[in-house]
Amino acid sequence: MTQDLLDLLDVAGLTGRGGAAFSTATKIRVARKHRASLIVNACDGEIGAAKDAYVVAEHLDALVRGASIVAGRRRVRYAAHRGSATEARLREAGLDVLSAPGRYVASEETSLISLAQGGLARPMTKRAPFVRGGTDSEGRRIRPTLVLNAETVWRVAQVVDHGPEWFRRQGLPGEPGPRLVAVGGAVESPGVLDVVTGTSLAEILAVAGADPAHVGPVVVGGLGGVLLGRDEALRTAWSSAALAEFGGRIGPGVVHVLDQRVCPVEEMGRWLDYAAGESAGQCGPCMFGLPSLAADWHALADFGPEGKPARRRLAQRAQSLVDRGACRFPDGVAGLATSALRVLDDHLAEHARGRCGAHPDLRRTDERHSFTH
Known part of the structure; x- marks a missing residue:
């Protein structure tokens, strides 16, 4: 059955649906070789994410069947944010639930592995291939563990049910x-x-x-x-x-x-503020870099010429965050901020002139940054 499953997934071309898009067959192949346990990640840790909650709510039987196909006789745990409706549904179904804190980085792959093995729900700074087992940054032995997104596991069941050709024909x-x-x-x-x-x-x-x-x-x-x-x-x-x-x-x-009726500069500021508050508290790029990135954004979004030097700082800071964190969270936020600089170039220029394109009647009135309509 193991080899048949791997062949099916190879032909189907199934990749992870959690964001990394890595070959599912390759991950399962290594996991089976090292007798890894399975964590089904249903945390939906992203802003606006809801698809894993959907899978649990609408396709739980298929999800459980897919997990049993992947894990064989190895242990399966289902990760969900503590206090969420997804966690409640999994518990009601009598499943083995791994309750994760409601932070963005708590649902990162190595965060869940650490949590499942008695550690904190935060990324492991030493990027060992944990599907094979390894050692974390504190020298603690980590047992072989495979983490797959809930949608990915559901899709495994679909490939088995409908065949790899059915899957491959779509998309x-x-x-x-x-x-x-x-x-x-x-x-x-x-x-x-x-x-x-x-x-x-x-x-x-x-x-x-x-x-x-x-x-x-x-x-x-x-x-x-x-x-x-x-x-x-x-x-x-x-x-x-x-x-x-x-x-x-x-x-x-x-x-x-x-x-379009809401200032996009203000909206992106809220996204960056949220990101700045989601640090696991273990590395500088997250602890200090993201709050500084958000502060730079608010400065460049301000009504007046102060935004010009802030824009240069933000662009430089975003570049400096790449590939320096314990996980890829700072890299991702830096990329979002950089894309926002490009897309909102004209809008930011209007802010620098003391006006807002989304609110033409809004203008700066004094150095204390109060506004009139």
């Missing part, structure tokens, strides 16, 4: 199979859609009930994704191949529409 050749995407923000019907790569973002937004008159910039991929301008989003396909033009990828399956 693009390089990104095959059905995929879930959570659409939120300025849409009438926020929620989770089952789509395929190559579908236009315009079609996805239309299904979610976005009013074209109110569509502003669009965040694709969440905190580790990119900001697209309105026109860019409406002409771009939802695929990592298409998003690469803008330095983006599908990521964890999140699309968030900004409202």
